Amino acid sequence: MSTxxxxxxxxxxxxxxxxxxxxxAETGLADILDQLDRELVGLLPVKTRIREIAALLLVDRVRxxxxxxxxxxxxHMSFTGNPGTGKTTVAMRMADILHxxxxxxxxxxxxxxxxxxxxxxxxxxxxxxxxxxxxxxGGVLFIDEAYYLYRQENxxxxxxxxxEILLQVMENQREDLVVILAGYGDRMDKFFRSNPGFxxxxxxxxxxxxxxDDELLRIAEIMLAKQNYRLSPDGHDALIAYIEARKGQPLFxxxxxxxxxxxxxxxxxxxxxxxxxxxxxIDTLSIIDAPDILxxxxxxxxxxxxTSDAGKE
Numbered sequence: 299m300s301t302x303x304x305x306x307x308x309x310x311x312x313x314x315x316x317x318x319x320x321x322x323a324e325t326g327l328a329d330i331l332d333q334l335d336r337e338l339v340g341l342l343p344v345k346t347r348i349r350e351i352a353a354l355l356l357v358d359r360v361r362x363x364x365x366x367x368x369x370x371x372x373x374h375m376s377f378t379g380n381p382g383t384g385k386t387t388v389a390m391r392m393a394d395i396l397h398x399x400x401x402x403x404x405x406x407x408x409x410x411x412x413x414x415x416x417x418x419x420x421x422x423x424x425x426x427x428x429x430x431x432x433x434x435x436g437g438v439l440f441i442d443e444a445y446y447l448y449r450q451e452n453x454x455x456x457x458x459x460x461x462e463i464l465l466q467v468m469e470n471q472r473e474d475l476v477v478i479l480a481g482y483g484d485r486m487d488k489f490f491r492s493n494p495g496f497x498x499x500x501x502x503x504x505x506x507x508x509x510x511d512d513e514l515l516r517i518a519e520i521m522l523a524k525q526n527y528r529l530s531p532d533g534h535d536a537l538i539a540y541i542e543a544r545k546g547q548p549l550f551x552x553x554x555x556x557x558x559x560x561x562x563x564x565x566x567x568x569x570x571x572x573x574x575x576x577x578x579x580i581d582t583l584s585i586i587d588a589p590d591i592l593x594x595x596x597x598x599x600x601x602x603x604x605t606s607d608a609g610k611e
Contacts, residue, residue, distance in 0.1 A: 316360055325398045327352055334391045338384045339520070340513040347504050348388065348395075355399050372501040373401060373476045374468055376490075378483035379506025382552030385480045386440065388506075393438040396476060403436035403474065410439065412446040415460040423456040427463045435474050444479035445489035465495045509552050514541050518556050522586065527564065532588035544596050559594065566590040 322328065331349060338345070354371075361367045373396065377385040390407050397405025410430055417423035431439070441447070447464075449455040468477050479486065479496065483505060490497040509517065518537060522528055529537060544555055567590040571578055591597075 316364075318356065318360070321356060321360060325356065327356065327395060327398060330391055330394045330398065334388065337387055337391075339516045340509055341384055341388075341506065344384070344388060344504055344506055347502075348392065351392075351502060352395050352399075355395070355401065359399050359401075370401070370473045372472060372499065374472070374500050375476070375478045375502040375504065376486060376500045377478055377480040377504050377506060378486045380482065380508055380550075380552060382554030382556075383506035383508065384553070385506055386442070388504075389438060389440045389478050389480070392478070393476075396438065402438065402476060406434075406437035408434040408437065408439050409442065411442050412457065412460075415441075415464075416447065416455075416457045418456075420456075423459045424463060427460045431463070431467055431475070435471070438476045438478060440478045440480065443481045443485075445481050445485045448489060448492055450492060461493060461496075465499065468499045511538070511541050511545070514545075514552070514556055517553050518560060521557060521560055525564075527584050527586055530585050530587045533586045533591060536588040536591040540591050540594060540597060547596060559591075559596075560586075562594065563590040566593055 331345075331352065334345060334348065355373075358367060358371055375392070377389065379385060386409060389409075393402065393405050393407045396402045408430065414430055415423070415427045417426050447457040447461055449457055464477065467475060477499075479489075479500070481489070490500075515538060518541075519529065540559060541556070544550060544559065549555075563586050567586055570587075570589060571582055
């Protein structure tokens with residue numbers, strides 16, 4: 299019996315309605331989701347799924363407050379897709395969402411790979427894995443290329459020890475840690491088939507599509523604008539040709555490859571204008587022109603030149 303009941307006082311009645319829009323505004327979810335829209339071009343299926351998860355968690359938060367549910371939902375996730383499709387950025391925003399809604403204490407993201415978790419000799423793996431988990435507690439642990447944790451061809455591989463520790467923590471401490479596994483889709487499918495314990499603990503599977511040519515061009519323009527550069531009309535056309543050629547070569551990494559290409563274009567631009575005689579207009583310092591892009595080995599390879607550097611920017 300409660301204190302109020304023992305004193306003859308009635309229990310306060312729970313509210314009979316709730317304004318979810320007001321809850322949405324007060325948690326700051328709109329700011330986080332708007333930031334995600336600004337940070338990432340395209341990816342509509344991914345953004346839609348993140349908004350759906352946010353809505354689910356918001357409703358669940360209200361239900362918990364009203365005493366309608368008592369179990370913490372399973373929040374571990376799998377992000378699949380090619381490199382450079384925004385998986386790490388989305389993981390960061392997901393950590394923000396979980397923190398705003400009270401599902402994690404801190405809202406920080408710890409990003410790791412196999413090398414951060416698996417040791418090279420007996421007795422080394424457990425301390426490494428536990429140290430990473432300690433850092434990630436209260437937030438989100440993002441494991442990139444998670445399938446490298448499991449090497450079926452090597453019976454003496456220490457990755458299995460890390461997997462067993464992770465599975466235990468994902469189950470027993472899911473109220474204080476969310477784990478996101480990431481990697482190529484086909485390899486992640488094989489990984490889950492080999493490790494059903496992971497699949498059973500993953501609640502949300504999100505696939506990240508490759509960017510279209512137009513989206514990659516837009517990403518390039520945004521990247522340049524952030525550094526106070528812009529494309530000339532001829533540079534714009536050259537970059538369109540570059541994107542088309544680069545997507546057909548090995549090791550293409552979407553936005554990551556575009557960033558690398560722009561870094562090289564800026565290098566060529568700096569050397570081009572440095573080699574010019576006399577004074578140059580200030581505006582010239584900010585323009586990426588066609589020669590800065592057309593000199594790329596990607597376009598030379600596409601035109602039938604030596605292909606030994608295929609895959610480089």
